[in-house]
Amino acid sequence: MKKIDYLVIGHITRxxxxxxNLVGGTVAYGGRVAHALGCNTAVLTSCQPEYEGLQELTGLTVKLLPSANTSTFENIYGENGRIQMLYTVASSLGVDDLPSAWPQPTVLHLGPLTNEVDPAIMHRYPESIIGLTPQGWLRHWTEDGRVYAREWPEAERYLPLADVVILSEEDLLNDExxxxxxxxxxxxxxxENAQGCTVFYGEEVRQVAAPSVTQVEPTGAGDIFAAAFLTQYARNGRNPWQAAEFANFIAAQSVTKLGLDAKIELIQQVTQENFSIT
Known part of the structure; x- marks a missing residue:
């Protein structure tokens, strides 16, 4: 197989x-954005083989682990924020599920949603830029499917292995x-949603503002930010400040459109108009 610029691992969702019903998941939003930004993109995921959402990954190299279920979420937005429900869960994804023929990617993005990704996959690709969006390791759910934030028991073991860790305010239980x-x-x-993001790099902390836009649909913005950041970070000599500005811009554009295809079309357009992507 030819070079992989971007490998993203996690569940595609309903x-x-x-x-x-819409397609969701880091592999869908992040994978499509990386592809739109010119990356040869590969995906390792699990769902029902007949899940229609797999069509959204056309153009990407996909290894599917067949499952009896497709991970299915519902986000209910209200005045007090978001209530998230998880109804069904697909199969777990581990090191042995990766095709042996896949070369080491430039960027490895682990994007768990249901605690489905084995973080030990990081050991498989030691020369890659490793990015984590650990939201799926930072949540648990009750028998009725209500999702809540939690501590990640393995955080101290695996966070130091990553080059970049991207969290949202909603992932955290507290400031500590x-x-x-x-x-x-x-x-x-x-x-930090419309406010942009805060970058913590060594002892330096910077708040990087996002452009002001009219929000239509925020779904997937965090995954879009992550893919844009990691892609640009790999291309710009690992400059986190410039990558954050770029990712804020791309994510802000995405929330002005409804649906994944419309978001990707706009991202391709504004990237061509405003940036030199190679």
Whole structure:
């Protein structure tokens, strides 16, 4: 197989919305964005083989682990924030599920959603830029499917192995959790929705503002930010400040459109108009 620029691992999902079922998951949003930004992109995921959402990964190299279920979420937005429900879960993803023929990627992005990704996969690709969006390791759910934030028991073991860790405010139980994760992560980014993000790099902390836009649909913005950041970080000599500005811009554009295809089309357009991507 030819060179892999971007390998993203996690569940593709079925997202229940008022407009009907939509495709979701870091592999879908992040994978499509990396591809739109010119990366040869590969995906390791699990779902029902007949899941129609797999069509959204056309153009990407996909290894599918067949499962009896497709991970299915519902996000319910209200005045007090988001209530998240998880109804079904696909199969777990481990080192042995990676094709032996796949070469070491430039960027390895682990994007768990249901605690499905074995973080030991990081050991498989020691020369890659390793990015974590650990939200799926930072949540648990009750018998009725209600999702809550939790501590990640293996955080101290695996955070130091990553080059970039990207969290959202919703992932954290408290401020003390952020302090501890900063101590273990080489480079930590906390996304803050319309406010942009805060970059923690060594002893330096910078708040990087996002452009002001009219929000239509925020779904997938965090995954889009992560893919844009990691792609640009790999290309610009690992400059976190410039990568954060780029990712803020791309994520802000994405929330002005409804649906993955429309978001990707706009991202390709604004990238061509504003940046030189090679």
């Amino acid at each position: 997202d229940v919305t008022q407009a009907g 959790m952020l302090i501890r994760y900063r101590q273990h992560a080489k480079l930590l980014i906390m996304t």
